[in-house]
Amino acid sequence: MDASILLIGGDDFLSTLLDRVHNLLNCAVEVASNPGEAVPLIQAQQPDLIILEENQLGSLKLCCEIKEQAKLAWIYCILIETPAQVLDEPWLDYIWDLESKTIALEGGADAYLRLPLERTDGKPLSPEILAKQDQLLRSQILVGLRTVKNHRELMRTNDILSAIALSDPLTELNNRRALDWELPRQIQNARTRSEVLSLVMLDVDYFKRINDLYGHPVGDRALQLVSSRLRHNLRFRDTLFRYGGEEFVIILSNTDQKEALLVARRLCRLIGEQPFDIDSGLELNITISAGTATLDAKDDARGSSLLKRADRNLLRAKSSGRNRVVGSIDALQDMDSE
The missing domain is CATH 3.30.70.270 (Reverse transcriptase/Diguanylate cyclase domain)
Incomplete structure (x- = not known):
């Protein structure tokens, strides 16, 4: 797949997500350890999609700053929370998920995912649950890449229409x-x-x-x-x-x-x-x-x-x-x- 992804997070987050993303999609993936390190990469390379660690300081602020810049606003930002465990009560876990998602989307992220690393009792998640997480992650990335592709095609169309509108058809000069x-x-x-x-x-x-x-x-x-x-x-x-x-x-x-x-x-x-x-x-x-x-x-x-x-x-x-x-x-x- 001809797309670029930037992962931003701490060592544990990067080691976990990097393998998962590589296994799910054939994309070019860059990494940055924090939002400050990511800014020059974003300005220079303009990746299609950014995946950020939710609990890292400055992650949501970076999403907001990207959306405020016209030349970068099309970049798709996914905020991912990886709690060590799910909460003891399912309904509390559900409410926490809703509140976190609301904050993320209102703050500038395009999507929010909560992917726990283990069960309440501390045991590893079952292969079935991990497979469902990977399906969700892959689907969300594909949604982001489709959104970016549609935006770029629209921009190309607008560029063509602008060129036509500003060009004299007989002489091919500016009009x-x-x-x-x-x-x-x-x-x-x-x-x-x-x-x-x-x-x-x-x-x-x-x-x-x-x-x-x-x-x-x-x-x-x-x-x-x-x-x-x-x-x-x-x-x-x-x-x-x-x-x-x-x-x-x-x-x-x-x-x-x-x-x-x-x-x-x-x-x-x-x-x-x-x-x-x-x-x-x-x-x-x-x-x-x-x-x-x-x-x-x-x-x-x-x-x-x-x-x-x-x-x-x-x-x-x-x-x-x-x-x-x-x-x-x-x-x-x-x-x-x-």
Whole structure:
């Protein structure tokens, strides 16, 4: 079975449970002598299931702490009590079991088992009773592993759905929804680290003419090829998004105004200098226009004002002849000359 289990307890508990678990299931089993020793193992290895000795100090607290951490809360915690004997009166033993189970479950454990080691008279438990205990232990472990498996499958499904929701199906780039999520995060990082941040907003020139002359399938193919050329000519730290239609946005981390202009002009040249081979009988010469903007202290945390400045500069580039870049520096110079 492809699963991992961590046993936490004293020497007697570990020696007893380790053999029993190995005999019941073919799993990878790690051990820790106390909750403090277990914490770094849990953080690093994230086992599927944890079995803790109930009467060890800190066991229930560890269960609670695991459940309070989103990245660990899926780990299944079984608290096991191994009293030396059952109580003299069966009804007292039953009440004790109910009270202990209630405390364990309310305290953060997913399951509680009480597995006495011997009879009231001090004699060993019969093989039949031990076999029933092992059946119960195995069943509880399997319940935990099924729960963890279902959680992981759900997380994988959510990851796939999130990837689909944040991806543009035509170009396979991040889409506008992804930009709405990523830009505020990068703005916060830039301000926390006192770094610069810039945007490039670009647009395929006369794209409507391509659709009108050759049809939408050719337009779609042109967008795919433009996207690919842009993606393969960006720096490692740059993030490209399809903003909508024939518009794209690039987040340039740790990039100031002058560097943003250089990046955008280089991309402009790379798009315009070589025709795009749409199919064996059609080549298109395509150019782009771009506007850049750099984060300043007055920009809002979501990046709306930063995007607006980049868009405004893109419109200036298009109105001044297309196939060119206008940045914040250029826009300021234009305003001064006016």
